[in-house]
Amino acid sequence: MSVIETCHRCGTRYEDEFRVRCGCGEPLWIESEATTFAWDDGGDRSGIWRYESLLPIDRPDGVARAAGGTPLVRSPGLDDVAGGRVFVKDESENPTGAYKDRGSAVAVPHAIAAGDDVIGTVSYGNMAISTAAHATSLDRECIVFVPEDISRVRLELIGQYEPTIIRVSGGYGELYGDALELSERLPISVLVSDAPTRISGYKTALFEICESFAPETPDVIALPASSGGFASGVWLGVRELERAGLIDEPPRLCLVQTAAADPLTRAFEDGATDPTPMSPDETGETIAHSIGNPDPPSGARALAAVRDTGGAVVSVTDDEIRTARRQFAVEGGFCVEPASATTLAGVSRLADRGEVSAGESVVLVPTGTGFKELGTGGTDVTAETVHRTDLPARLESLLP
Ligand SMILES: *Cc1c(COP(=O)(O)O)cnc(C)c1O
Ligand SMILES: [Zn+2]
Numbered sequence: 001m002s003v004i005e006t007c008h009r010c011g012t013r014y015e016d017e018f019r020v021r022c023g024c025g026e027p028l029w030i031e032s033e034a035t036t037f038a039w040d041d042g043g044d045r046s047g048i049w050r051y052e053s054l055l056p057i058d059r060p061d062g063v064a065r066a067a068g069g070t071p072l073v074r075s076p077g078l079d080d081v082a083g084g085r086v087f088v089k090d091e092s093e094n095p096t097g098a099y100k101d102r103g104s105a106v107a108v109p110h111a112i113a114a115g116d117d118v119i120g121t122v123s124y125g126n127m128a129i130s131t132a133a134h135a136t137s138l139d140r141e142c143i144v145f146v147p148e149d150i151s152r153v154r155l156e157l158i159g160q161y162e163p164t165i166i167r168v169s170g171g172y173g174e175l176y177g178d179a180l181e182l183s184e185r186l187p188i189s190v191l192v193s194d195a196p197t198r199i200s201g202y203k204t205a206l207f208e209i210c211e212s213f214a215p216e217t218p219d220v221i222a223l224p225a226s227s228g229g230f231a232s233g234v235w236l237g238v239r240e241l242e243r244a245g246l247i248d249e250p251p252r253l254c255l256v257q258t259a260a261a262d263p264l265t266r267a268f269e270d271g272a273t274d275p276t277p278m279s280p281d282e283t284g285e286t287i288a289h290s291i292g293n294p295d296p297p298s299g300a301r302a303l304a305a306v307r308d309t310g311g312a313v314v315s316v317t318d319d320e321i322r323t324a325r326r327q328f329a330v331e332g333g334f335c336v337e338p339a340s341a342t343t344l345a346g347v348s349r350l351a352d353r354g355e356v357s358a359g360e361s362v363v364l365v366p367t368g369t370g371f372k373e374l375g376t377g378g379t380d381v382t383a384e385t386v387h388r389t390d391l392p393a394r395l396e397s398l399l400p
Pocket of ligand 1: 230290337
């Protein structure tokens with residue numbers, strides 16, 4: 001299959017499936033050349049491979065087969081908080097507990113098929129865990145570049161797949177650019193957040209949501225945004241379904257950022273097409289550590305996605321995130337990481353502003369599981385001790 005990469009901004013086409021950036025500076029993506037597509041084309045295949053004809057690679061072996069196919073759960077307990085009819089697209093059910101697997105399932109096998117000996121990534125979070133899992137499942141060496149001061153828990157989560165972990169000192173923030181350059185010079189594929197093949201994998205989340213609603217379309221889809229990679233993939237999916245005639249009115253894409261690092265919210269409010277990078281002085285600490293990017297590489301594309309679909313970008317504080325995380329658990333039964341809890345807090349803000357209304361269907365996308373965070377503090381849990389012989393009396397006192 002010939003793979004053409006295109007630029008969302010200037011429309012330039014490249015007959016090159018490994019280029020990351022357009023001459024104009026914007027990240028590239030791969031638009032499917034398929035002219036027809038129907039929902040039942042997927043047959044009984046599962047996960048992201050239901051949409052194989054719209055993906056740039058054939059279905060590989062290994063853990064990639066388990067990516068996607070996550071449940072969409074109607075969750076009435078969250079309606080009052082969100083201000084609409086809530087559906088939860090539970091991305092924690094991916095093999096490594098985050099939506100990143102959709103991208104790794106396409107990008108890692110694609111790089112291996114191209115003959116790259118080693119897969120790499122620059123991350124100390126879900127991207128690192130996911131990339132390492134997919135590389136090892138295809139018996140390929142993986143190198144993960146992490147910051148020098150990475151926590152023990154994070155090292156353990158990444159280390160279980162036994163990649164080579166390199167702590168980098170002297171400017172982790174600049175490593176993103178260095179990595180792209182190294183990828184071009186050496187037979188190593190460093191798969192960062194906006195690698196075009198990752199974006200192809202991410203679009204399957206939108207396909208799954210729309211397939212579940214077909215022939216209807218949800219009114220709102222809310223996702224957390226950091227680099228803007230996931231938002232780009234969802235927008236790519238919207239465009240492809242519009243072209244295939246499977247949706248008329250696109251869902252409004254609502255992106256949520258942490259107030260500690262929110263260049264996209266600022267640009268959206270200013271009416272700017274490009275985010276202005278935030279300086280270290282302007283950037284704060286946050287419990288939503290998966291979404292703290294002050295200089296999002298796919299930021300302009302994410303903003304274009306929001307404007308094209310009539311959506312919005314909002315920021316929420318750590319207090320709102322803590323509350324939302326608890327609501328996800330207590331009102332919905334979902335264990336989500338702080339970055340993902342932002343979706344509920346963000347939609348609740350939009351409802352307060354009258355931008356989401358009660359009858360509307362709202363899909364919240366918790367991008368990653370909260371189980372990886374347990375033991376890192378935050379929740380006070382109380383539990384009483386009762387002597388065995390006192391249990392019957394205690395239980396009776398608990399009955400209504
Ligand atoms: C990576 C990540 C995000 C942010 O996605 P971007 O593509 O960087 O915008 C959000 N939530 C979780 C759990 C993540 O791991
Ligand atoms: Zn361009």
